[in-house]
Amino acid sequence: MNISLLKKVCEIAGAPGFEKRIRDLVLEELQGLADEVSVDNLGNVLAIKKSKKSEKNKKVMVAAHMDEIxxxxxxxxxxxxxxxxxxxxxxxxxxxxxxxxxxxxxxxxxxxxxxxxxxxxxxxxxxxxxxxxxxxxxxxxxxxxxxxxxxxxxxxxDRELIEMGDCVNCKSIDNRVAVFILIETLRQLKDPAYDVYATFTVQEEVGLRGANVAAHSINPDFGIALDTTIAYDVPGAAAHEKITELGKGTAIKIMDAMTICDYRMVAFMKQTATQHHIPWQAEILTAGGTDTAGVQRMGKQGSIAGAISIPTRHLHQVIEMAHKADIQASIDLLKVCLEKMDQYDWQH
CATH class of the missing domain: 2.40.30.40 (Peptidase M42, domain 2)
Incomplete structure (x- = not known):
């Protein structure tokens, strides 16, 4: 895992509405990874990776927000x-x-x-x-x-990224770990099933503003959001309160307070993870929301949307912690989903 890149991405400044530094870093890392790269008026970065299957003209929007609280x-x-x-x-x-x-x-x-x-x-x-x-x-x-x-x-x-056992710890793991995951997935993705619109969004922490604008512009058929989720696997937590646990795999979102993920996308992600031996856990987050809501609802016809979530302890603190294996599983699942999306029966 490219820890040096993850460190740079997590430590750089980018409060909501002031994302220029992280945006410039993302643009630098995207060189050679996409067919087209652009920045919209709000400041979202859009990297398009075209499918080589010319008859497959559907669009998949993948969103990771760049801003930090x-x-x-x-x-x-x-x-x-x-x-x-x-x-x-x-x-x-x-x-x-x-x-x-x-x-x-x-x-x-x-x-x-x-x-x-x-x-x-x-x-x-x-x-x-x-x-x-x-x-x-x-x-x-x-x-x-x-x-x-x-x-x-x-x-x-102000807090630097450090490695602690099998984990990484820093301010702004939310959501810079997802920015890292999306960049690394683009690096590995050779032949997506459909055109991929990798979108690095702005102002998520103040109301999903970038994702709303980007989804309206892209009008995707499918949507996948990448964001952190609560890992409340600490002393005093009851089993039903945990949401997710570190080291148990990437999380497939079923719902949060702003979105009920499309049952077809949830089933597709579960099936894909299981078939490719990618460890995963189900996520139901009863409070909070992510760019999933904008990706799902702001296109002209809506999209078949879901989310890949990264279990994270101590969210919205300067000691946010994620497990390296969960980060890798998130990259693996996103990559294979983008490659196999045309092989699933979306009508049932």
């Missing part, structure tokens, strides 16, 4: 402290004691600060934190900060 500067306080708004979903307690990078005229490191526990009241000590309880300390005066940072600058979290 982040923040945006809303105010510069006296003392040089920054106030911010979230871009994407955060559990406020995960902000404590974190380093961030503010992307102004140059990148500057800041730290998430809040009221010290030593001066909190008894009530404050027991209540759950809110994002508004936090500020970003730049270690500079207001005048120094204003030389480099302005209201509207994006902020991302």
């Amino acid at each position: 982040g923040f945006i500067v809303t105010h510069i306080e006296e003392g040089g402290f920054l106030r911010f708004h979230t871009l994407g979903g955060f559990d406020p307690k995960t902000l404590t004691a974190q380093r961030v990078i503010v992307h102004g005229k140059k990148d500057l490191v800041g730290v998430m600060g809040s009221k010290p526990i030593h001066v909190m009241s008894s009530e404050e000590k027991t209540k759950l934190p809110k994002t508004t309880d936090f500020f970003i300390d730049m270690g500079m005066s207001k005048s120094e900060v204003e030389m480099h940072i302005k209201v509207g600058d994006p902020i991302t979290r």
Whole structure:
């Protein structure tokens, strides 16, 4: 597995609406991997790999979002402290004691600060934190900060990728691992059954905005989304709460809160994984959603859509963890699905 590429993809900045750095990296990696590469007005990257079977003119859209949860500067306080708004979903307690990078005229490191526990009241000590309880300390005066940072600058979290046993751990495994999977699949994919529209989408974390636009433009017959999903296989988790487990294979989505996957795509993926000895597990995610919803619904006639999900612990934290074998199984399943899609009876 190309860990050095995965490391680059996971660590690079790309908050929703500010995906340029990750987009540039994706465009660089796509050189020679597709027949056509373009960027739409919203910033989605579209890489088309044509089928050599000329009579097969159907389209398969595969979506992986490039953005990561982040923040945006809303105010510069006296003392040089920054106030911010979230871009994407955060559990406020995960902000404590974190380093961030503010992307102004140059990148500057800041730290998430809040009221010290030593001066909190008894009530404050027991209540759950809110994002508004936090500020970003730049270690500079207001005048120094204003030389480099302005209201509207994006902020991302600072954490490098490391290998831990058979796993990788980093901020933004969600969803950079899917970006990596889609690039690596394109590298290996030689003869797809139908034309493949590999789409690296923007602004998923704030409402699937890129996928909606891309699916409307592509109007796919089939759709596959790639994204992380919850692996709640930790102490205290009841068996029915786990969703998925690390090391048990790629996950085939059945539903999430925004999508009921097409029963035909679910059956096709299960059959394909089983026939090719690719380990898999079923995923039912009762909260949250992914680009699957946009891929499924925003084309003119909708698409026969499903999703390949990567089990991930500690989602939307800076310590997201995925298993290398599950990542590889996701690449394997996506590749063989794209090669064998024309051999399945989609009418039943």
